[in-house]
Amino acid sequence: MTTARTKSMSAAGSVPKATPSPLFAALSSRRLWLTVLGWTVAGVIFFPIFWMVLTGFKTEAEAVADPSLVFSPTLDSYAEVQSRANYFHFALNSVVVSFGSTLLALLIAIPSAYAMAFLPTKRTKGTLLWMLSTKMLPPVGVLVPIYLLFRDVGLLDTRTGLTIVYTLMNLPIVVWMLYTFFKDLPKDILEAGRMDGAGTLQEVWFLLLPLTLPGIASTGLLAVILSWNEAFWSLNLTSSQAAPLTAYIASFSSPEGLFWAKLSAASTMAIAPILVFGWLTQKQMVRGLTFGAVK
8 A cells, every 4th residue: 555655656756858959959959050160161271281281291293293192201391391481580580570560550550549439530430441541452563663672772582671661561450350359348447547647658557558467468479570571571671680480481492493301391390480489379369359349
């Protein structure tokens, strides 16, 4: 009797097993397909880099005639690349010019963006659009006057000349990004600083820069990457002394043809530093680019 009652109570108190709703199943399926699509797009984008790195460990004959993934890796191409030119000389030029031009661009852009964001005039928007329009100008259109000017003042094949060009190249983007970050900052904070007796320099140094540091950091990282990857000006304004890694890669193209294994090895050595740098700073870049997106 007791056993029967217990069984009936347990049967009555049991909770029926929940079945997933069609909406939940549809969302799970959609999430799965989006994940697969994301990995597919990432694989397509990454595959050329993977193939380049792989080709750098092949011989010239294998690089041209054997496209398979199975081969005996060798470091001959890397050894020949290093023996032909001093990699560290070109790498140092890239580091100095990229970071130097970024620092100079930030020093110019921060006060410019501050003035446009907090002290606007009726010509501010027109000035911003004019600055951005200079990025639409083909570089080859101003190559000759800049080349002649640099030749006359002795800036050809110098780090200083390349730093100036890279600064001017990135300045419109840097100003626009900083202007956007500064514009999203509540003006009440700066007004409170003025009421406490803060001058313009104190306002910028103690309030503006700390509050917009993520945006400034992401802008600087983007400017470094753009400067590191720039090839047109480095190939036309340098030869040996100030040539960065982009010119280092181009030196492995000759009238006899392309040496694919050596070119791949040189390209891998050229992109490795900025690739690692971008990988380590991706969180800061994403955080800065989304700065002010959510109020």
